[in-house]
Amino acid sequence: xxxxxxxxxxxxxxxxxxxxxxxxxxxxxxxxxxxxxxxxxxxxxxxxxxxxxxxxxxxxxxxxxxxxxxxxxxxxxxxxxxxxxxxxxxxxxxxxxxxxxxxxxxxxxxxxxxxxxxxxxxxxxxxxxxxxxxxxxxxxxxxxxxxxxxxxxxxxxxxxxxxxxxxxxxxxxxxxxxxxxxxxxxxxxxxxxxxxxxxxxxxxxxxxxxxxxxxxxxxxxxxxxxxxxxxxxxxxxxxxxxxxxxxxxxxxxxxxxxxxxxxxxxxxxxxxxxxxxxxxxxxxxxxxxxxxxxxxxxxxxxxxxxxxxxxxxxxxxxxxxxxxxxxxxxxxxxxxxxxxxx
Numbered sequence: 001x002x003x004x005x006x007x008x009x010x011x012x013x014x015x016x017x018x019x020x021x022x023x024x025x026x027x028x029x030x031x032x033x034x035x036x037x038x039x040x041x042x043x044x045x046x047x048x049x050x051x052x053x054x055x056x057x058x059x060x061x062x063x064x065x066x067x068x069x070x071x072x073x074x075x076x077x078x079x080x081x082x083x084x085x086x087x088x089x090x091x092x093x094x095x096x097x098x099x100x101x102x103x104x105x106x107x108x109x110x111x112x113x114x115x116x117x118x119x120x121x122x123x124x125x126x127x128x129x130x131x132x133x134x135x136x137x138x139x140x141x142x143x144x145x146x147x148x149x150x151x152x153x154x155x156x157x158x159x160x161x162x163x164x165x166x167x168x169x170x171x172x173x174x175x176x177x178x179x180x181x182x183x184x185x186x187x188x189x190x191x192x193x194x195x196x197x198x199x200x201x202x203x204x205x206x207x208x209x210x211x212x213x214x215x216x217x218x219x220x221x222x223x224x225x226x227x228x229x230x231x232x233x234x235x236x237x238x239x240x241x242x243x244x245x246x247x248x249x250x251x252x253x254x255x256x257x258x259x260x261x262x263x264x265x266x267x268x269x270x271x272x273x274x275x276x277x278x279x280x281x282x283x284x285x286x287x288x289x290x291x292x293x294x295x296x297x298x299x300x301x302x303x304x305x306x307x308x309x310x311x312x313x314x315x316x317x318x319x320x321x322x323x324x325x326x327x328x329x330x331x332x333x334x335x336x337x338x339x340x341x342x
Contacts, residue, residue, distance in 0.1 A: 029287050033062045034280060035082030038093040039119065039167070040070045042197050043226055043252040044272045045093070048118070050323055051273030052091075055280040058327040063280075068095050070164060070196060079103040083110055089283040093118040093276075096166040101125035113286055117279035118272075120168040130286050133279040133296045133339075137169050137249075140268040140300045141176020141223070144247035147266035147302070148219040151245035155186040156218030159209050161202055161227045162194040170194065173223040173249065190216060195227045202230030210238055220246045225255030225267055232263045251303050253316050259308040268300035269311060271342065273326060278339065281330050298340035314342065 036052060038045050049065060056063040064087060068075035072095045082090050083106060090107055094100055097119055104125045107114050113130045120132055148158060160177060163170030174192075181187055190213050195202040202222070209217060222228035228248035235241040242262045248255055251269040258264040275298055282292045303311055314322055333341050 029088075029289075031060045031062070032088040032284055032287050033064065033085075034283060035064045035066075035079075035085070035087040035090045036276075036280075037066045037068060037075055037078040037082070037090070039068055039075070039095040039164075040197065041067045042224070043254070044224070044250045044270065045118075045276075046272075047252065048272030048276035050319075051271075051275070051277030051326055052280050054273070054323050054326050055277040055284075055330065059281075059284050061280075061284065070095055072096050072099050076100070076103055079107065083107050083112060086110070087112060088287055089113050089115065091115045091117055091276075091279050091283055092121070094121060094167070095164075097122045097168040097171070098166060104128050113283070115279055115283045115286075117276055118169070122168065131282045131292050131294055131296065133275060133282055133298075135169075135270045135275065135298045135300055137172030138176040138179070140249045140270070141173035141178075142180050143176075143268050143300070143302045144173075144223075144249055144266060145177040145180035145221050147247045147304075148221050148245050149180060149184050149187055151265055152187065152219050154184050157188045157190045157213070157216050158219040158221055159190050159206075159213075159217055160192040161205065161220065161222040161231065162192060163223050163227075164196045165194055170223060177221055177223075195230070197224050197226055199226050199230030199233075202227035203233050206231040206234035207237075210234060210240075217244060219244055222246060222248045224248055225250045225252045225258075225264070228264055228267075229254050229258060232258060235263075249300070251311060251315070253312075256303065256308050256312045256316070259303060259305055260312070262305070265304065267303050269303055270298070270300050271315070271340070273323060274298070274330065274333075274340070274342065277326050278330050278334070281327075281334065285334075293334075293337075296334075296339045300340070 066078040075095045117133045225248040245265045248267040251267045255267045
């Protein structure tokens with residue numbers, strides 16, 4: 001079959017356009033543009049942003065940061081915007097672990113690699129991710145539940161405050177909590193309900209529980225520190241702060257202060273700056289053709305009154321020094337496979 005020069009030219013142009021559409025417009029591996037969307041700006045994420053910014057600065061990249069404010073549709077729009085901007089890589093801390101499949105597939109087809117961090121992605125779309133960088137949430141749930149069980153000597157009534165429905169962090173921490181409670185039949189769960197990682201919601205929920213279960217609550221297992229802090233405010237109003245054991249996760253600044261005061265008996269260090277900073281480093285390494293882990297799981301150390309001063313000094317009294325040394329620390333951790341080492 002004879003093909004005209006004009007027809008052949010159209011074919012070449014169409015192929016070129018398709019190639020350009022699938023290639024990020026920035027495409028400068030030395031100075032990548034990183035699209036980063038997070039579920040909300042919790043205390044943990046705010047600290048994590050500092051880590052992401054530090055790594056981006058160290059590699060001469062550009063960070064485009066968006067918060068979805070716990071709105072799935074907003075996060076979908078943000079990912080779509082990143083795709084349209086043709087960023088070099090997209091990093092997602094998901095509002096919901098099971099709703100972003102079409103966007104991940106679209107980004108992948110456009111030639112944009114996708115990294116998940118902090119909260120895992122479920123379903124077949126997970127296979128399309130370059131990597132997941134996040135915490136061992138089941139382990140954290142087990143540790144915080146065990147702390148309250150031990151404080152109650154294996155007998156008493158507890159309430160459990162959860163993260164948002166559908167988020168892997170809430171799902172896995174709840175699983176860890178239930179693992180421990182299944183081994184301790186002397187602990188009765190009066191109530192288990194989400195407060196969506198937020199202090200204000202936690203404060204209101206704890207007020208309701210204190211009214212509903214007047215005098216019956218012996219302990220609180222909170223799936224993050226922000227909710228624990230909100231609950232403690234409600235406990236203080238009833239003169240119960242420090243009298244009812246409370247545990248949390250994340251080791252944010254206010255959480256460690258509550259450990260010092262005795263209002264929280266145990267939390268679990270999920271270092272946001274380390275975790276989200278590592279997600280950026282994994283993304284950059286992938287863009288530059290270096291091998292990256294399919295999963296970088298960070299184990300959370302337990303923090304109690306016995307060791308809180310060490311971590312508070314490192315993370316908050318000298319936080320500038322920690323951020324300054326973060327790029328080198330992350331490189332060392334990735335080389336050793338000890339991802340949570342500090």
